[in-house]
Amino acid sequence: MGEDRHNHFSGCRKGRQRPQEFDLPYVLEETTSQEIDRNHVMRRVDDWADRVSALYADICNWLPAGWTAQRRGVVKMHEQLMHKFGVPARDLPVLELSSGERSARLEPRGLWIIGANGRLDLFAGPHHYMIIDTAENLQPPQWQIAPFSDRRQLKPLDSGTFGAAL
Numbered sequence: 001m002g003e004d005r006h007n008h009f010s011g012c013r014k015g016r017q018r019p020q021e022f023d024l025p026y027v028l029e030e031t032t033s034q035e036i037d038r039n040h041v042m043r044r045v046d047d048w049a050d051r052v053s054a055l056y057a058d059i060c061n062w063l064p065a066g067w068t069a070q071r072r073g074v075v076k077m078h079e080q081l082m083h084k085f086g087v088p089a090r091d092l093p094v095l096e097l098s099s100g101e102r103s104a105r106l107e108p109r110g111l112w113i114i115g116a117n118g119r120l121d122l123f124a125g126p127h128h129y130m131i132i133d134t135a136e137n138l139q140p141p142q143w144q145i146a147p148f149s150d151r152r153q154l155k156p157l158d159s160g161t162f163g164a165a166l
Contacts, residue, residue, distance in 0.1 A: 038087060044111060044137065045077070045082060045090055045111065048108075049090060049092060053093075055120070056095050059095065059097075059162060061159075062158075064163055066099045066100065067166070069095055070096050071093040071094070071095055073094040075094060076089050076091055076092075077089060077090040077108065079112055094106065095107075102125065102166070104122060104165075106121070106122050107121050107123075109121050117133040117136065117141070118132065118133045121148070122165055124166050127147070128148040129147055129148060130148050132154075142156075143156070143157035
């Protein structure tokens with residue numbers, strides 16, 4: 001069995017298409033136990049934009065003395081399910097943080113992430129962190145942060161863990 005699994009995944013690495021059972025809509029139907037349709041996708045996109053905005057507000061409150069935050073620039077969100085169901089692309093803001101000579105940037109990366117309910121990346125100097133929401137779909141967020149180089153080191157995101165990342 002291990003050999004079959006290895007062969008299956010090595011095939012994916014060589015650029016072959018994934019088997020039908022791993023298609024994103026199928027995975028989502030399994031994890032949400034809801035039918036995926038245009039309205040559901042639109043609700044999820046709106047919820048993601050709201051959660052990102054609320055997280056940015058929290059981060060502004062957590063900034064150490066001397067730090068400032070500014071929404072500057074956007075990333076375009078147009079994920080596979082949005083495209084499939086005709087949901088228009090959405091611009092999400094990038095949060096720029098600065099303190100004299102130090103700076104950081106927080107960017108939304110994606111909503112439909114396996115094992116998470118959305119991900120943002122924090123770039124703080126030479127350090128790269130991922131921030132994920134571990135809550136169930138359409139539930140209040142449970143933000144976690146981990147160094148990108150060791151994603152298993154998740155810690156609850158709060159003023160302390162955010163300040164340490166800066």
